[in-house]
Amino acid sequence: MNRRKKIVIRALVPEATARAGTYRGTASERRAACWPVNRTLRLSASALVLAVSLTATGCGVGSNDDPPERVFDETTFRAADFVDPRVGSNKWFPLVPGTQWVREGTTLIGNRVVPHEVVTTVTDVTREIDGVTTVLVYDHSVGAGQVVQESIDYFAQDKDGNIWTMGGATEQYEAGRFVAVDEAWLSNVDGAKPGILLPADPTADTPAWLIAQPPGEDGDAAEFARMQREECVPFGCFQNVLVIREGKRSALSNEFKYYALGTGQIRNEPLGSSRHEDIELLINVTKLTAKGLTEASAAALRIDRRAAKEWPDVYGTVEATRAR
Numbered sequence: 176m177n178r179r180k181k182i183v184i185r186a187l188v189p190e191a192t193a194r195a196g197t198y199r200g201t202a203s204e205r206r207a208a209c210w211p212v213n214r215t216l217r218l219s220a221s222a223l224v225l226a227v228s229l230t231a232t233g234c235g236v237g238s239n240d241d242p243p244e245r246v247f248d249e250t251t252f253r254a255a256d257f258v259d260p261r262v263g264s265n266k267w268f269p270l271v272p273g274t275q276w277v278r279e280g281t282t283l284i285g286n287r288v289v290p291h292e293v294v295t296t297v298t299d300v301t302r303e304i305d306g307v308t309t310v311l312v313y314d315h316s317v318g319a320g321q322v323v324q325e326s327i328d329y330f331a332q333d334k335d336g337n338i339w340t341m342g343g344a345t346e347q348y349e350a351g352r353f354v355a356v357d358e359a360w361l362s363n364v365d366g367a368k369p370g371i372l373l374p375a376d377p378t379a380d381t382p383a384w385l386i387a388q389p390p391g392e393d394g395d396a397a398e399f400a401r402m403q404r405e406e407c408v409p410f411g412c413f414q415n416v417l418v419i420r421e422g423k424r425s426a427l428s429n430e431f432k433y434y435a436l437g438t439g440q441i442r443n444e445p446l447g448s449s450r451h452e453d454i455e456l457l458i459n460v461t462k463l464t465a466k467g468l469t470e471a472s473a474a475a476l477r478i479d480r481r482a483a484k485e486w487p488d489v490y491g492t493v494e495a496t497r498a499r
Contacts, residue, residue, distance in 0.1 A: 247396060247424065248382040250337070252362075252369055254306035257339075260332035261299070261310055261498075267417055267434040268338055268373050270310055270330060272299040272498070273463040275471070276439055279409070280454035282318050289319035293455055295440075296463070298472040302479065302495040304341045305362040305369070307331045311495065313475040321351035327478045329361070336375030340387040340395075342367070344482035358389070359482040364489050365390040372397075373434070377417065385424065397421045406433055408441050408456040416441070422448055472497055 263271035275296045282291035293316050300311040309329035316324040329342040342361035347354045362369040370385040377399045388394035400418040407413075413435035422429035429449050433442035443455035463471065476495060483490035 245427075246382055248384045250333075250371060250384075252305070252339075256333045256335075257307045257331055258334055259308055260330055260338070261297075261301075262332070263297075265332060265336050265338050265373065265375055266436055268439050269437065270297050270312070270332065270338065271462075272297050272310070273468045274439070275459075275461050275463050275467075276457060277459040278440070278443065278455035279458050280443070280456050282323075282453045283450075284318050284323070287319075288452075291453060291455070292317045293453075296468075296471040296475075298475045299468060299498040300472050300475050300479070300495050301498065302329055303493055304329055304331075307339075307341060307362075309341045311472075311475040311479065313471055313478070315474070322348045324348060325474070325478060327475050327482075330372065331369075337371045338373045339369050340372045341369045343389075344478055344486075346478055346481070356478075356482050356485050359486040359489055360389040361489055362387075368394070370395070373419070377419070383427065386421070394424045395421065396424045396427060398427055400431060403433070406435070406442060408458075410441070410457040410459060413438065413441060420446070422446070 260270045261272055263269035263274075273296075275294065277292065277294050279290070279292045281288050283289075293314060296313045296315075298311045298313055302309050302311065309331045312328045312330055314324070314326045314328070316322070316326075324345060324347060326343060326345040328340060331339040331341050333339065342359075344359040345357055347357045360367045367390050368385070368388040370387040372386055374381060374384065379399055379401075381399050383396055383398035386395040386397055398420050400420040403416040403418055405412055405414050406416040415436060417434040417436075419432045419434065420427050420430075421432060426448055428446045430446055430453070431442075431444040432440055433444070435441045438457075438460060441457040443453055445452040445454060476497070479495045483494075
């Protein structure tokens with residue numbers, strides 16, 4: 176069992192405060208209820224009027240109260256606690272090689288809203304990071320008909336079923352052509368810290384958690400937002416959908432991610448801090464043929480090897496390999 180420690184972060188923006196005669200849901204529900212109004216407040220010229228109304232409704236904007244402290248749960252990392260992630264036993268995000276999700280929607284390129292597609296594939300490529308076996312999950316992103324980004328995430332799974340982020344590499348494209356590997360990091364190199372992408376069974380009682388912290392960054396974090404009775408996307412309708420809020424440690428305001436039991440991520444909904452305002456809806460999930468898996472794994476290996484070549488101090492001499 177992993178031991179846990181707590182990190183306390185003081186929020187930069189005051190969050191909802193329940194007041195007499197107002198809605199008293201969970202802390203996550205109150206934040207979700209107040210967020211759209213808080214966002215409007217920043218953009219509106221009538222900030223003073225809105226501030227009065229927000230105080231009356233329990234969204235503590237403009238109050239003299241100190242911002243509440245958000246407590247993050249940080250699970251102690253121990254290599255001995257991990258299993259082969261390809262067993263795919265996390266019910267919300269099964270890491271079974273050959274599983275491929277296709278999500279479509281829109282994204283911002285400059286000031287233009289354009290069609291957007293993300294194809295995510297669990298490959299059969301593994302890399303040992305910090306004494307743990309990780310599997311490479313490959314993302315291929317297309318905007319306005321051209322490749323805009325390709326990336327790999329190195330995911331691991333512990334004995335409790337939690338999915339961990341152990342590193343990543345991102346390639347940027349312009350006009351459909353490769354430009355550079357603009358980010359590559361691995362756990363325990365240059366101060367980088369791993370974290371949990373998705374707990375095995377998050378609930379309303381689960382404290383907010385740290386996803387990962389690449390070198391020199393604020394770090395990514397998440398929290399349970401709600402269980403949704405039903406969510407429909409082009410691929411179909413799902414019941415009892417898990418909704419997770421993600422963002423930075425200092426502001427969990429980037430996006431909502433929707434996960435369906437036994438399926439994986441089915442929707443991405445941007446929040447106020449989202450840079451590209453990506454909207455993604457699942458249109459297909461499939462198990463690749465042997466040929467399709469070989470192609471996706473080859474693409475993931477290409478990114479891994481190019482990152483290792485450009486960032487040798489990060490990757491060292493260990494090489495990623497395909498399953499035999």
